[in-house]
Amino acid sequence: MQHPFAAVAPAHRRPDATRRAGRTTPALTGRTRSGPGRWERNTLVATDVTTLAALSTVAGSTVPATVTRTALCVALFAVAGLYRPRLHLSPLDDLSRALVCMIAVLPLGAWWKLPTLLAPLWFTAAPFLWPVAMFTGFVISRSITCKAIHGTRRRxxxxxxxxxxxxxxxxxxxxxxxxxxxxxxxxVGVVGPAPLMGGGTPVRRLGDAGDLDAVLADHRPDVVVVTFPGPSDADLVGTLRACRRSGVTVFVVPRLFELSVARSGAELVHGIPLVRLPVGRPGGILKRAIDVLGAGLGLLLLAPVLLACAALVRFESRRAKVIFRQERIGQHDRPFTIMKFRSLTPSSDLESQVRWNIANDARVGRIGRLLRASSLDELPQLLNVLRGDMSLVGPRPERPYFVEQFRRTYSGYADRHRMPVGITGWAQIHGLRGDTSIEERTRFDNYYIENWSLALDLKIMARTVGSMLSIHRK
Structure with a gap:
């Protein structure tokens, strides 16, 4: 079955890569943002370092012990979220996590204590007082710092x-x-229809919900708080994604919050919960490191398989090249050349660019069908991963011709390109490959990007290997 867009004449490439489905996203990317709360985080880190180092020194620890204990404790604080940006700062919110981190580092450096009288007698006689003093000092210093931060905010x-x-x-x-x-x-203002009761608004009304793109481009805010805007939530998704990519902090008031729907991870503003959406691109350095390691090991371990596939393709295609190269669109709409084992030779370059699917093409031989059915034809893309064109896991890349068509037709399709494209992905392991719904693929791919985690990548890779070995069961 040929995709309907395969018969449509190619369109010119749009100059603005953020355009989608007849609308444009706000031009926010030119603004450099330090981010609300960054100086507050640095202040909290400095306070904790000073407090822990001072207490460790008073307890009679050597410099190596003090540095070790302080550095590791602050690192654990960061992992536990004690330096996360918050609207309301209170040391009481962090007591349990702080206590666990301190207990974890207490044994470290104990053998470095000075055999002198630097430590007070009550520290030496009652070792349990050291953790008590450490925890008490943390609470007192944090309380003072949080109060100072709140005072600074008010001024x-x-x-x-x-x-x-x-x-x-x-x-x-x-x-x-x-x-x-x-x-x-x-x-600085609210966006939405005029209040039904005819009263005024606490701050200036900047426009209707349909004008949000223009309002954000004009006022360039640091933060966007989304309550219940009136139009469909789906109409705001593209705009809010563009805000997050540009560094704007986005808070959302969850629906049915009165039923404690947002109890976990929400911040309260006079009884109204706000859920902070993550900013920027998921994955980053960690994802790239896993890609390089995984692709390198894959090429090394699968070298015999690659050689066997290349020999079979050469035997079936005769004079044709073993590797098939084709232009695809990657992250941020950057074109790159993807590599696959050849399963047929297109009659022309135009056919390669606009032919949607070759699954039922009679020119595909038995070897080609085997490679396509087992996904072994995708193995050369490990080289694309090493080169940085692709990731092991991500939305599947498509040809420029189809990207232009899908961008105009399917809302959210362009948002798939905010993350590196992949050999396999969330949509593929759910059967969305080949001649399947583009709308469904778009939804699955954007879900993956919004919910990215290392565990999710490992799950997708495991299910992909299982599918290739015919042990995957739905």
Whole structure:
């Protein structure tokens, strides 16, 4: 079955890579953002380092013991989320996690204690007092620092904030942020229809929800708070993704929050929970390191398989080249040349660019069908991974001709390109490959990007290997 777009004349490449489905995203990428709360995080780190180092020294520890204990404890604090950006800072919220981190580092450096009288007698006579003093010092220093940070917020202009939604929750949120600068957010306006009751808004109304792209481009806020905007939530997804890619912090008020739907990980603003969406691209250095390691090991371990596949392809295709090269679109709409084992030779370059599927093409021989059915034809793409064109896991790359068509037709399709494309992906392990729904693939790919984790990548790779070995079961 040939995809309907295969019969459509190619369109010119759009100059703006962020255009999708007839609309444009806000031009926010040119702004350099330090991010609300970065100086607060640095202040908390400095406070913890000073407190822990001072207590360790007073307890009679050597310099190596003090440095080891302090550095590891602060690192564990970071992993546990004690330096995460927050609207309301309170040491009481972190007591349990801080205590676990401190218990973990207490044994370290114990053998480095000075055999002198530097430590007070009560420390030496009662060793259990050291962890008590360490924990107490943390609570006291954190309390003082949090109070100072809140005071600084009240005296300075907060992060410029746009509240999306002019219902009861949106107007209440704008009013609270306007009257209480302790949260560090300064509302510059609300976006949405005029209030039904005919009353005014706590801050200036900047436009309707349909004008959000233009409002964000004009006012360039640091923070966007989305309450219940009125139009379909799906209409805002592309805009909010563009905001996050440009470094804008996005908070969302979850629906049915009165039923404790957002109990985990939410911050409260006068009883209204806000869920902070992650900023920037997932994966980063860790994902790239796994790609290099996995592709390198794959090429080494699968070398005999690669040689056997190459020999079979050469035997069946006769004079044709073993490796088939084709232009695809990768991350941030960058073109690259993908490599596969050849399963047929296209009659022309145009056919290679616009022919949607060759599964039922009579020109595909038995070897080619075997390679395609087992996905062994994809193995040369391990070289693409090493070169940085692709990742082991990610949305599958498509040809420029089809990218242009799909971008215009399927909402969210262009958002797939905010992450490196992959050999396999979340959509592929759910059977969405070949001549299957592009809309479904788009939804699965964007779900993967929004919920990326190392565990999810490992799960996808394991299921891909299982599928290739015919042991995968739905």
């Amino acid at each position: 300075t202009a907060g992060a410029a904030t746009v509240v999306v939604g002019t219902g009861a929750v949106g107007l209440r949120m704008a009013e609270v942020l306007r009257d209480d600068p302790m949260f560090g957010l300064r509302p």
